[in-house]
Amino acid sequence: MPELLFPIAALTLTFGVLIPALTLISRRVLARRRRTLSWTEFGSNTTYAWLVAPTLLPLIWLLSSALHQAEPSSSPRICLHDHGASTICADNAMLLGALLIGLSAWIVRVIWQAWPRHTLDRLPATDPRIGRIQRLIAREPGLQAMRVVVVRDAEEPLFTQGFLRPQVVLDRSFMDDADDAMLHAALLHEAAHIRWRDTLRYLLSRVCLGLNPAGALLRADRDHWRAAREALCDSEAVHMGGQPLALAQGLVRAARFRRDTATLNSAAMLCGHHLASLKLRLAILMQGPTRPGRSPGYAVLALGILAVLVLPHLESFDLLHAFHMGVERLYPPSR
Template identity: 30%
Template sequence: MSFFTFAYLIRLGVWGLAAALVQGGLLALSWLAWERVMANATAALRHRMACIHFAALVVLPVLTVVVVCWTVAGMGVPALPGSPAAELPLLMASYRKVFWLCLSLVMLWFAGALLMMLRLAMDARRVARLHRRRAPEAMVESVHRLARDRMSVRVQDIQIADVATPQIIGAWRPVLLIPRDLACVLSMAQWEAVLLHELAHVRRRDFGWNLLQRLQLALLWFHPAAWTLYGRVSREREACCDALAVRHGASATGLAQALVCLAENRVSPHLGMAISSQGELTTRVHRLLGVNRTGPLPAGLRLAAIATSMLCLLALGAGRLGLVDPSMADVYNASAFGPMILVDAHDDAGSFALRIKQGRVIEASVGNQQLPSDRIVQENDRVLLMSARRQPIVALTVTPQARIEWEGRR
């Protein structure tokens, strides 16, 4: 990979990070507005809207980078004869300054993303190393009956483990982990409500979706909006499972009581699904008991939410700012992604034309005569156009940006 190709990719990475910062702030404002608007909406609708905002944290920067590429590709080639090859040392010095700055930012982001990935791997390893044993047969039959008759799902296994709250692990072969002596602590209604909540996670395939969202969070570790929206997605996911459990026969009161009981010994489940989320217990209990309904919305709040969401889309126009950086087009033209560039030149002896790609002369013509490839001799940036008698016609210096310099012919 050439220096210019690598430099172009690094610059695009910086554009993506900058777009994520700007658009992420707008998305956070958009969610805050929609959260107020949807205060009385169903848990499923709130969760869907939170997921849309969280996914947009990645989708919008990617689209912005696409706009940058499209903008730069349309900037064209600068007036080549006015920028001779003799300027290359100065140009390269400026390119390298920008390159090292951009590379430092991208490497910082990469280091943070790698640490987040390692943390995720450690969480998975911690779950895998839990001391587990198969649950008693009566408990297994009870869970399978609830899964089959109430939720229409299948659980691969039910195990007793050293966890503080029940949780589902596994995306394709879900396993239910149950704390020791949990059945002795909860009443029958509470026990059944807790199991239905966990089975709701299986039905919604929450483990797999949560894993994907953790991976996205690892990529966006630097952005406060990513952590805020991930927290909102997690909160609404739990509310969805609460509502689904109640809809399939769980006691709302029993589930609320179980949440309070389990919260006393809660630990962070990481990859597993939690029966409660720290700091959100009161809200969840109020929702289950139907005591958190809000009053009429302020006038214009819905319009403000829509307008903020539209601003997130308009922020795609940030990609057009590539126009303010002419050197971006230079790096693009010199990279493997750049176009074949046609250079027309003339001096006292007549005209000649070149087609250049990444500093390599692909085709050449002198006057109206097309030169065969064996009469184009290039070594690094030095090019000789040869006559049929193998005599030099033109001696050129060619840069990766398709700038040329030659000694005038007479």
């Protein structure tokens, strides 16, 4: 039984204490950011870091700790019980590894559900719409690396899908109703999503909040961040050369053409999901969007990830050892 107590305690501490505690802290910080920042500024990298860090950092710590427990040099130093031929560290590492594999299987299931599998009825290469898009892309340096597919009856008028090699899906009906200025501004908007890997970030936030026992506390902030991302991509599109009025007209026409979006939870869509946020975006475009600024969120998150990866393996850092011995003291020494 002592061999089981440590991994159970580690998982209980991770999911029952650390993740919920960090989630409460993150919720308070995000509430303050919503009060002090503009609606658009809430879509920054710093906001995203606060959304995923409460789950990501403890899970990486758990994984790194499990690897540390498998190190042969760790066994005699931190085990208080005599476990005979086997070492508690190796047993714990195996059990923690099995549980982490279970978590990984759940993550793979979420990714599989979110992965785009809907059939795209592409137009033939000879269709004049294909030539029109190719000419638009050729005239704009910021679009030349973009992969655009024109299809019949897409789920959304214009959206970006895919996590590793994103592509833009354009509905032919929306394309027929939009002039070149609208299409140019809309494609620049999607280029901003691709530049920031938003489809991948949407997926990671969905996984983190799904694994988080207190993830429901952050869902409203995640939705707010996604809506603000659309406004930030509008701003980037304008500062890359898109016409604000043309982009606003494209947003209105895209909202008119939208269809069922139930299968596009991890896609980046031109018109978004909420009418209220669409109205705000139109108002910002008419007033003149400000240039998007930089935020230190990713740098701080990267430092946090590096810390939780390295600290369990440092001999001078005794937190993991103290926790292990504290758990073992719950059982009397074997006689």
